[in-house]
Amino acid sequence: MKFLTHVIMSEDVLCPNEGSRRATAPQPRASAVAIKRDASFLTVLLLLAAFASAQTLTGNLKNGTTNKPAAGDDVVLIKLAQGMEEAARTKTDVQGNFSFKLDDAASPHLIRAIHQGVTYHRMAPPGNTSVDLQVYDVSKKAEGINVTADLMYLQASKGELAIMRLFAVDNTSKPPRTQMNEHNFEFYLPSGAQIDSAQAQTSGGQAVNTAPVPEAEKGRYAFVFPLRPGTTQFQVTYHVPYDGKANLDPKTLYPLEHFVVILPQSIQFSSAQAGVYEEKQPPTPPGAVAEVAAKVKPGQDLAFAVSGNGMLQAENSSNEGDGSATVAPPQARGRDTRPGGGLGPPIDAPDPLQKYRWYILGGFAIVLAAGAVYIAGRSKHAAMDVPSDLAAPIAPVIAKAPSTGRSGLLLEALKEELFQLEVEHKQGRISQPEYEKVKAALDQTLERALARSAPK
Numbered sequence: 001m002k003f004l005t006h007v008i009m010s011e012d013v014l015c016p017n018e019g020s021r022r023a024t025a026p027q028p029r030a031s032a033v034a035i036k037r038d039a040s041f042l043t044v045l046l047l048l049a050a051f052a053s054a055q056t057l058t059g060n061l062k063n064g065t066t067n068k069p070a071a072g073d074d075v076v077l078i079k080l081a082q083g084m085e086e087a088a089r090t091k092t093d094v095q096g097n098f099s100f101k102l103d104d105a106a107s108p109h110l111i112r113a114i115h116q117g118v119t120y121h122r123m124a125p126p127g128n129t130s131v132d133l134q135v136y137d138v139s140k141k142a143e144g145i146n147v148t149a150d151l152m153y154l155q156a157s158k159g160e161l162a163i164m165r166l167f168a169v170d171n172t173s174k175p176p177r178t179q180m181n182e183h184n185f186e187f188y189l190p191s192g193a194q195i196d197s198a199q200a201q202t203s204g205g206q207a208v209n210t211a212p213v214p215e216a217e218k219g220r221y222a223f224v225f226p227l228r229p230g231t232t233q234f235q236v237t238y239h240v241p242y243d244g245k246a247n248l249d250p251k252t253l254y255p256l257e258h259f260v261v262i263l264p265q266s267i268q269f270s271s272a273q274a275g276v277y278e279e280k281q282p283p284t285p286p287g288a289v290a291e292v293a294a295k296v297k298p299g300q301d302l303a304f305a306v307s308g309n310g311m312l313q314a315e316n317s318s319n320e321g322d323g324s325a326t327v328a329p330p331q332a333r334g335r336d337t338r339p340g341g342g343l344g345p346p347i348d349a350p351d352p353l354q355k356y357r358w359y360i361l362g363g364f365a366i367v368l369a370a371g372a373v374y375i376a377g378r379s380k381h382a383a384m385d386v387p388s389d390l391a392a393p394i395a396p397v398i399a400k401a402p403s404t405g406r407s408g409l410l411l412e413a414l415k416e417e418l419f420q421l422e423v424e425h426k427q428g429r430i431s432q433p434e435y436e437k438v439k440a441a442l443d444q445t446l447e448r449a450l451a452r453s454a455p456k
Helices: 002-010 016-024 026-053 354-370 408-426 432-453
Strands: 056-063 074-079 085-091 097-101 109-115 118-124 130-135 145-157 160-171 185-188 194-202 220-223 230-241 245-248 256-264 268-271 277-280 288-296 304-307
Touching: 056 074, 056 109, 085 097, 109 130, 118 130, 160 185, 185 230, 268 288, 408 432
Parallel strands: 056 130, 145 256
Antiparallel strands: 056 097, 074 085, 074 109, 109 118, 145 160, 160 230, 185 220, 194 230, 245 304, 256 288, 268 304, 277 288
């Protein structure tokens, strides 16, 4: 660039043989000034372009177990402009530092750090020049692993029983460590169960599809997914053939403060042993009931039977014409809550479901967001699964749409989901192919919901 400027400016130097001609011809002088101005502008543009193309992204990797720099770990730069493309790879130095030259600073990037075989991720949105990550040492068995939530959503219609099992696992190990082994988190599925989807999510991360691995014992599965410090959520959705009644045995493998079954009030619930479950009213969905077992020990008998049909519904939705039983009002079962309606727990008594309120709300939210999926009416020849791209923090069992108008709550949830999708797309938190796939599914669901809500 200096050479180019020097050449242009040198044209303005008077040569001995051209002095008089330059003096009587002002036009070439004006042209030289214009050329110098254009050259200066070009210089600025080239410098800006060079700066943008050569932007450096730096970062630091810290070992949260030892509180020391994570030296010698692999760090991968992933470009998210069109899918997930590995752009560069390096190792941290003795201070845990790393750096990358960004060929395209305008695109979002993802930093992936690999420590003792476990990956950790951090977004690097456009404009960011520094990203720090924390990793943890890996142990096959870490202390402080506790299952804080074990919820089962259940609904049935037209020959199928649809179930979603939701687990929340806390890792409070001190010092913090990541637990990882071949049987990291285990659970049971009933005989004949067919898995529709399964996902896992670490605190602050995106839900990812992860297939449970069948073990030697029939009906026993394991999520081979790292339990990083914090909360890890697992969700598995499955269905079994249903002739109007079924016996289920959750067979919990971990100590639990509460085990919760959420089902429509039109489905009858009966515990195999008296006194194991207590009926409660969940915060959502309406018209549902929660059966709660407290202080559950590993291997405790939690078996129960269900009979009848019913679908979990949004507010003001209708079952008319779908073949399922009409849902009774929320207070039709359980104790009478009217004044003088009988003695019950004091109004200020702690509700065990309050502790799991956000798990329940977050779980049912995906029913509204996914919306209009005909699980109860599907057959082996015409199956429709919930798109994995519609994953929320935790995704529960997919719900069948009623044949008449959907509630305003469903429409609002769909609009909110579309808004959040656009935000994530603008922030580079979702790839373009995934964005297009999710948006198409949501648009189609929204159109169907609007069509059902329109007056006929």
